[in-house]
Amino acid sequence: MERVVKEWMHANQQQAIDFLKEIVQEPSIQGKEIGAQEKVANKLKQMGLEVDIWEPGGEEFIKHPYFCATRTDFAGSPNVVGVWRGTGGGKSLILNGHIDVVPAGDETQWLHDPFSGKVTGGKMYGRGVTDMKGGNASLLFAIECLKKLGIKLKGDVIFQSVIEEESGGGGTLSAILRGYRADAAIIPEPTDMKIFPKQQGSMWFKIRVKGRSAHGGTRYEGISAIEKSMIVIEEIQRLEKKRNERVTDPLYQNIPIPIPINIGVIQGGDWPSSVPDQVELQGRMGVAPEENMEQAKKEMEEALNHLSHLDDWFSEPPQLEWFGAQWVPGTIDPEHLLMNQIISKFRQVMKCEPMVEASPWGTDGGLLNKVGEVPSIVFGPGITGMAHYPNEYIELDKMIACAEVIALTILEWCEVSG
Amino acid sequence: MERVVKEWMHANQQQAIDFLKEIVQEPSIQGKEIGAQEKVANKLKQMGLEVDIWEPGGEEFIKHPYFCATRTDFAGSPNVVGVWRGTGGGKSLILNGHIDVVPAGDETQWLHDPFSGKVTGGKMYGRGVTDMKGGNASLLFAIECLKKLGIKLKGDVIFQSVIEEESGGGGTLSAILRGYRADAAIIPEPTDMKIFPKQQGSMWFKIRVKGRSAHGGTRYEGISAIEKSMIVIEEIQRLEKKRNERVTDPLYQNIPIPIPINIGVIQGGDWPSSVPDQVELQGRMGVAPEENMEQAKKEMEEALNHLSHLDDWFSEPPQLEWFGAQWVPGTIDPEHLLMNQIISKFRQVMKCEPMVEASPWGTDGGLLNKVGEVPSIVFGPGITGMAHYPNEYIELDKMIACAEVIALTILEWCEVSG
Numbered sequence: 001m002e003r004v005v006k007e008w009m010h011a012n013q014q015q016a017i018d019f020l021k022e023i024v025q026e027p028s029i030q031g032k033e034i035g036a037q038e039k040v041a042n043k044l045k046q047m048g049l050e051v052d053i054w055e056p057g058g059e060e061f062i063k064h065p066y067f068c069a070t071r072t073d074f075a076g077s078p079n080v081v082g083v084w085r086g087t088g089g090g091k092s093l094i095l096n097g098h099i100d101v102v103p104a105g106d107e108t109q110w111l112h113d114p115f116s117g118k119v120t121g122g123k124m125y126g127r128g129v130t131d132m133k134g135g136n137a138s139l140l141f142a143i144e145c146l147k148k149l150g151i152k153l154k155g156d157v158i159f160q161s162v163i164e165e166e167s168g169g170g171g172t173l174s175a176i177l178r179g180y181r182a183d184a185a186i187i188p189e190p191t192d193m194k195i196f197p198k199q200q201g202s203m204w205f206k207i208r209v210k211g212r213s214a215h216g217g218t219r220y221e222g223i224s225a226i227e228k229s230m231i232v233i234e235e236i237q238r239l240e241k242k243r244n245e246r247v248t249d250p251l252y253q254n255i256p257i258p259i260p261i262n263i264g265v266i267q268g269g270d271w272p273s274s275v276p277d278q279v280e281l282q283g284r285m286g287v288a289p290e291e292n293m294e295q296a297k298k299e300m301e302e303a304l305n306h307l308s309h310l311d312d313w314f315s316e317p318p319q320l321e322w323f324g325a326q327w328v329p330g331t332i333d334p335e336h337l338l339m340n341q342i343i344s345k346f347r348q349v350m351k352c353e354p355m356v357e358a359s360p361w362g363t364d365g366g367l368l369n370k371v372g373e374v375p376s377i378v379f380g381p382g383i384t385g386m387a388h389y390p391n392e393y394i395e396l397d398k399m400i401a402c403a404e405v406i407a408l409t410i411l412e413w414c415e416v417s418g
Numbered sequence: 419m420e421r422v423v424k425e426w427m428h429a430n431q432q433q434a435i436d437f438l439k440e441i442v443q444e445p446s447i448q449g450k451e452i453g454a455q456e457k458v459a460n461k462l463k464q465m466g467l468e469v470d471i472w473e474p475g476g477e478e479f480i481k482h483p484y485f486c487a488t489r490t491d492f493a494g495s496p497n498v499v500g501v502w503r504g505t506g507g508g509k510s511l512i513l514n515g516h517i518d519v520v521p522a523g524d525e526t527q528w529l530h531d532p533f534s535g536k537v538t539g540g541k542m543y544g545r546g547v548t549d550m551k552g553g554n555a556s557l558l559f560a561i562e563c564l565k566k567l568g569i570k571l572k573g574d575v576i577f578q579s580v581i582e583e584e585s586g587g588g589g590t591l592s593a594i595l596r597g598y599r600a601d602a603a604i605i606p607e608p609t610d611m612k613i614f615p616k617q618q619g620s621m622w623f624k625i626r627v628k629g630r631s632a633h634g635g636t637r638y639e640g641i642s643a644i645e646k647s648m649i650v651i652e653e654i655q656r657l658e659k660k661r662n663e664r665v666t667d668p669l670y671q672n673i674p675i676p677i678p679i680n681i682g683v684i685q686g687g688d689w690p691s692s693v694p695d696q697v698e699l700q701g702r703m704g705v706a707p708e709e710n711m712e713q714a715k716k717e718m719e720e721a722l723n724h725l726s727h728l729d730d731w732f733s734e735p736p737q738l739e740w741f742g743a744q745w746v747p748g749t750i751d752p753e754h755l756l757m758n759q760i761i762s763k764f765r766q767v768m769k770c771e772p773m774v775e776a777s778p779w780g781t782d783g784g785l786l787n788k789v790g791e792v793p794s795i796v797f798g799p800g801i802t803g804m805a806h807y808p809n810e811y812i813e814l815d816k817m818i819a820c821a822e823v824i825a826l827t828i829l830e831w832c833e834v835s836g
Contacts, residue, residue: 200635204690216680216702217618217778220673226684230648255638262634264694265687266644272622272682272742273702279684284634284691324690360635361691388633 001416002348005407008145013400016141017124019043020399021117023133024126028099030070030077033163036099036133037080040161043140044082047147049159052081056163056174064177066371068168068326079171080161081180084143087417090154093338093410094185094374095143096172096364097136098165101128102388109390123393130382134394135188135402136161138381142407155414158182165364168325172364176372184338184413185374186406189363190382193398195346197339198251198358199365199378200259201287201329205300206280207232208319209268213277222275223313225268229279231311232304232318236261236283239303243296247288251334251358258358259286289331289358297322327362330369330376338413342377345408349401379405419834420766423825426563431818434559435542437461438817439535441551442544446517448488448495451581454517454551455498458579461558462500465565467577470499474581474592482595484789486586486744497589498579499598502561505835508572511756511828512603512792513561514590514782515554516583519546520806527808541811548800552812553606553820554579556799560825573832576600583782586743590782594790602756602831603792604824607781608800611816613764615757616669616776617783617796618677619705619747623718624698625650626737627686631695640693641731643686647697649729650722650736654679654701657721661714665706669752669776676776677704707749707776715740745780748787748794756831760795763826767819797823 019039026036037053044051056074061067080099086092104114104127112118114127124134139159146153158180162171209229214222240261252258263283269276287296300320307314332339334356346354365376381402386392427434437457444454455471462469474492479485498517504510522532522545530536532545542552557577564571576598580589627647632640658679670676681701687694705714718738725732750757752774764772783794799820804810 202635202691215779216678216682217620217704219678219680220675224681226651226681229684230651233644233648257638260634260637262637262691262693263642263644263687264634264690264692266647266694266697267685269681269683269700272700273620273680274682275680276682276684282687282690286635361633 001411002408004149005145005404008149009141009400009404016137016400016403017119017396019140020124020129020134020137021119024117024124024129025115027115028101028128029103030100030164030167033077033099037078037161040099041080044080044159047144049082049084053078054178056170061174061177064173066173066328066367067170069164069170070167070324074163074170077163079163079175081175082159084153084157086153086155086414088154090415091184091413092156092158092182093413094158094160094180094182094368095139096160096162096185096187096368097132097139098163098171098364099136099161100163100166101131102166105390111391122396124396125391125393127392130190130392130394131387132189132380132382134382134399135190135380138188138399138403138406141403142410145403145407146410152417153410153414154417156182157410157414162364169327169364169367172367173371176367181372182374185365185368185376187363187365187376187378188380188402189378190384190387191359191378191380192384193381193402194355194357195342196357196359196378197332197334198289199330199363200289200358200360201293201327201362201366202284203287203293203297203322203326204282204284204324206282206321206323207304209279209281211275211277214275216273216275219275225276225279228313229266229268229281232281232307233263235303235307236263239299243299249358251356255360259288261285287329289329291329293326293328328366328370329362330366332375332377336375338375338377341412342379342405342409345405345412348408349404419829420826422567423563424822426567427559427818427822434555434818434821435537435814437558438542438547438552438555442535442542442547443533445533446519446546447521448518448582448585451495451517455496455579458517459498462498462577465562467500467502471496472596474588479592479595482591484591484746484785485588487582487588488585492581492588495581497581497593499593500577502571502575504571504573504832506572508833509602509831510574510576510600511831512576512578512598512600512786513557514578514580514603514605514786515550515557516581516589516782517554517579518581518584519549520584523808529809540814542814543809543811545810548608548810548812549805550607550798550800552800552817553608553798556606556817556821556824559821560828563821563825564828570835571828571832572835574600575828575832580782587745587782587785590785591789594785599790600792603783603786603794605781605783605794605796606798606820607796608802608805609777609796609798610802611799611820612773612775613760614775614777614796615750615752616707617748617781618707618776618778619711619745619780619784620702621705621711621715621740621744622700622702622742624700624739624741625722627697627699629693629695632693634691634693637693643694643697646731647684647686647699649725650699651681653721653725654681657717661717667776669774673778677706679703705747707747709747711744711746746784746788747780748784750793750795754793756793756795759830760797760823760827763823766826767822
């Protein structure tokens, strides 16, 4: 069977590449997902899957504690799910990939049109090709291969093309609330073909540090919010150190800072010769795979409250706001059966040992895990370091190899029927 | 004579208030000075002074080492000078005031239209009323009083209504280059009626601190420009300390930081979950009255070069740029005859001792001093703390009292003829 899969894939790989190009040419940034989703839905129908297309919405969704988005109206932004119903008695598998891509950014930094899907030297270039349309193409190619080979499975395969992963996971949340569950899931985010049984979660924060304005020539009459923000940053560095000293998971043994707190943006003051009366910090707090997000938020709050012991100015602590996106952490038991299977199939296909690590960023696996109770593995062909960058690309042979690993894993997990 | 001046002023003060209102109602922000300047020129003509109106320009001006402006074309932005020629044998006096005002800013924070010149409770409100049209009105009222009383002076009185003080002093520089010099000068900037024989200069700088971008989840792969900018700020704080330890002038004995280095603006990074690869700091460096500006710039450069000893990242030092406005420091000997005269007249008029200090900010007195070699005193009726603020106001009785001090000082300095 392994040989048959390999041969079919080898003979038909141009189809997968052509399909990837088609969906890369649809610039499915937030709000513009429909063109790409239509192509995915057609593909699923051609393969004979039951196709479900819907726009996320409704009270339960918008008010859900894990709902996190920059919008509440998803008209024109459908999710697409294709179900390959099994004959019964087998384990089910969700194959989840997001269709949304981040904007192309400064197009002058791109060598090719970011939505051209230009192929050269065994690589395809384009926004989203690595994060994560290439992974989605691997999933669809794996399903197509098994379908074309006339295989019947005992367990269901549920393919999900979701929106909103880049903005907080609303697409996957909506799919869970619509009732899609399974015994496990695979998400082919760009892992450089590493296997991630655990995923770091993350949350974005804003901290507003106040000062008191004065003329720069009499700056001693004011309080510099820039100087005060340095004290806040040092406190956050101490918090990061404390949180990371607690991380003993061997999956993190080679990671210098398993759950970093990154301060990404600083902005304060509006005139060179005025004492700045406000600084805003924006950052990202990593959340450990087994950690509770609310608990992590509380630790940040406590750190800011602690500032009053260091400096009377902070008797009213800086204002903390959790804003924008969040990614729920996720974890699957490293000894889980699906882990054993995917590792063994990886060895067969790649002829080497996989790297098994904890991801330094969140995926929709966190929601599948926490809200859907679906243990999830992240494993995909994209290049981690190219995600969100100009000249994003994917190595096409990795995309095919990933499809092969996944096809073989499906066969073992869902089991061939009759 | 003092009694006659006081009585005339008392009888005619409404004229000064009306004239102030007229020029406050002309919103003479940069580039829109002409309406106010026409009113000033007419006033000077009515009083019988020789009036000179010109738009600054020309090679010598634009290329002058002290030329500092946000524009090089001053069409429609004239300077106005009125000369009251003396009979000869007396000392001449420049009375210098700038006509340009800073923008009104957020008008919702104003209780009255910022260009209404609304009078209530003995105060006039409006943009520029304190900085420094009220001072200019004091000067004109002093001249008008002496003219109306039929006084003839030995020395020349040169009244200057200049543009561009708020943007680097181009108006006063142009007046100096046009040949206007005198034995001394008085500039009625808003000093709260304090007498400033010395003025701090200042210069604006930008410092660009580099980092190296990375995903926030693997922030250890990047270099945070925010963390590096904290090292830069600490180095600047050490430089400020070192520079201020050198200041021994008794005029600064009550000033906690005589020549502050203010960091007014910080801006860096553009995404909460990316390691920021650039931070820009903008600030204002104070320059001591007797200090050379180039020397001060060099000290800042040396401090940034020194960073490489603290952190290898700075083997290429942060980029330093001097930008925007600069104000040349100025000084007059505290024992100068004009100082003695103005102090003695202040005592007579105000019935108290004046506060004699060094100003924490620069004025056009620096240019008069350094380029024109005209020793200058800053003394005016405006409220220091209201300059550039919403609801800027002036106390009208202070404006009249200032005019009286200046009129009596003119009589003594220029000497009555015959």
